[in-house]
Amino acid sequence: MNKKLIIISFDALCKDDLNQIYNLPTFKHILNNSVYSLDVEPVYPTLTYPNHASIITGKMPNEHGIVNNTKIQPNRSSPDWFWYRSDIKCDTLYDIAKQNGLTTCALLWPTTGEAKIDYNMPEIFANRPWQNQIIVSLFAGSKLYQLKLFRSFSYLLDGIKQPNLDDFVTECTLYTLKNKKPDLMFVHFTDLDTQKHIYGTKSTQVKEALLRHEERLKRIFECAQDLEYKIAILGDHGSLDVHSTISINSYFKDNGLLNQIYFKSCDGSAYIYLRREGSSSIKNKIFYALEEFKKYTDSIEYIFTQDNSTKLGFDKRALFMLEPSFGYCFTDKYIENYIAISKYKAVHGQLPHKHKTLFCVFDKNTSKTDLKSIKITQIKGILENLLNIK
Template sequence: MDEQTKYMIVISFDCLASLDFERIKTLPNFQRVFQKGSYAKNVKTIYPSVTYPCHATIVTGNYPNRHGVVNNTLLQPGAASPDWNWYRSAIKGTTLYDEANKSHLTTAALLWPVTGKAKGIQYNLPEIFPNRPWQNQILVSLMSGTPSYQWELNKRFGHIRKGLNQPELDDFVLESTVHTILTKAPNLLLVHFTDLDTMRHHYGVNSEEATNALHRHDDRLGRILDALEESGRYEDTTIVILGDHSALDVNKAIHLNRIFLEKGLITVDAKGNIKDWQAYCNGCDGSAYIYLNSNNEKETKSAVKEILDELIVDPSNGVEQIMTGEEAGRRGADSACAFMVEARKGYYFLEHIQSEYLKEITQDDVWKNNKYMLACHGFSPEKLDYTTFFLMSGKGVQPNEIVPFMHLVDIGPTLASLLGLNLGQTDGQVIEQFIKANPVLVGK
């Protein structure tokens, strides 16, 4: 019997976590996958556990310091809205979709992070947004993906969207996914839904709004499964459902750059804009990098270390741990930073320089400024109850296998193995327990 996977759909429900397991296993469409599915209830994410590094890890099998996407955003001190790692060029080495393309498999991606201008994706609607006053959403998307494909999707389903608002954005992605399954028949389809993540940011981890998003995701999953059945390719398809990170409730924002400003490590002009900096806190929500830009690096590093040592003494300052760049690198983060700091539970980092060091976050703050949140991620994967989730079913998958624990870096090699592809030497390994017949073993 040929167990080679012919078609694979990878559905990323952003912020789907182990804590959601008891709920989703009761939902009707998740149950359709669980019936013959195999899963890992606890998947250890990466550091920093933010969306873009996580999704780059999923398709490479490597940690951020190896694939190169070390944060959601670029280091752009003082920018009101820093650019994100939107483009495929940010990833070092190969990816699952590159290898699929090399093997003459048709690939498609819908709002999958870090896929802008990816040559290995035939049908590409990348996740990107206009970040300059003269830009608009349709134009930046068209320039970064597959124009004819995007034009077709926008013509058919563009009326569903309300900018980047949820749940309308995911509803647009859903209709685009169903259409792609029925008309393009891609061998590899990557889909990214963010409704749950958005609701947790805005309302909290266990909010009613987050629960409602899980139910909407179940409905979306049902539509996708129905489309696969309608296409006649259901039995030949491997269905993968995953999360990228968990989330923790927060109510205080740490503005470390405010202290750097007061200590003279950041200077501003008359309008309050940064004109020079010697040290800068580059936020990753629950953690942050601190980079240096100084001719007197040793002196600046010592000054920063003194500030951090003073803060960590008092738990109410919100700093839980201080790491050197070398220590951060050993955890898979960016070793080029001078320091990496971890927030205590209930706190997270922002880059603002004009705000006080600590700010209490209210629901009203969240409505007024999208920088403020009531839950976030980016924390160390060592935090308690902070694992994510992985489920797969269908072609090539050994049914009803339960793996107690795996790493996010294991996903890429496992999916590549099912497709008969080779990601080369990776940080992760194939979870062979999931695979009925293993065409090609990749990874370590």
């Protein structure tokens, strides 16, 4: 018999938060009575969309296709995100669940737009001036289901601002558990990630966000236990405090190379693509220019080449992948002197070993088990075993 499972992703929850969440009763109870790993390595770049795709596919970004949060759209000031199921190039956990006859639900889970999910409210933004947020969401997911949720709980919303959005998602989760009882449910919370970006990893606002997550988790956990659900909790990446942002676009413009490359920020890392296939001499010129920038600013730690894509898992179409030095991040914007004060206090996107996160599954019939160190790509297999599906 298949078991019911709810998977909760607390965006940006990581090993650095363990000291605080072990002092929160619901988090502590679940962690102390679960199959768990407190040493989960995410994928590179350590962004929300690539890692959520890896959780549900068991594959690296260069395999599943979600290589960044946003797409390469050079002529748009606000590129679209990888919102749609069609962007993922392989099977997902919710596809396999459907094939095995399970009912599915997703609430603001990344890259689920137009997915074949029974109850689906995808994470998607109104990214054009003429678009309306509710209409965009309705047409990318389950229309009648979402209409019911918006009519019942939209009073909690203030656009997509936090903590309002996660309060809305909490009520949607509880309603769905009680009234729809899906076999497999995915829920994505972003309050913590938002506070880390704006205020930094050690801020009061981050501590308050974790307290709000504790209250959300308590309510969902109590409801899930009454309905005999297993509950999985995970993070997708950590966050690193930064002080400065780097504009490679400005540097390449001043060096006459901007017409050769397309620079794409991943916040805590960055891609460099060729605009068109170039000769070895052009590629070498770009590389040497980066080496000069690295040497004289000390703001770049590594310059990875296409040869590193297989091992690290980033987009194999990129000519280079840049890893910043501690305290730095990247921007697509133009900055006159190449480096400026960052508008964010913390970012992610850097190498996976800098962003260890956690994973656990609570089942009242299973004893506490430490999985030790695992990779985020292993989570799909663990969840399939829990659901008894393949």
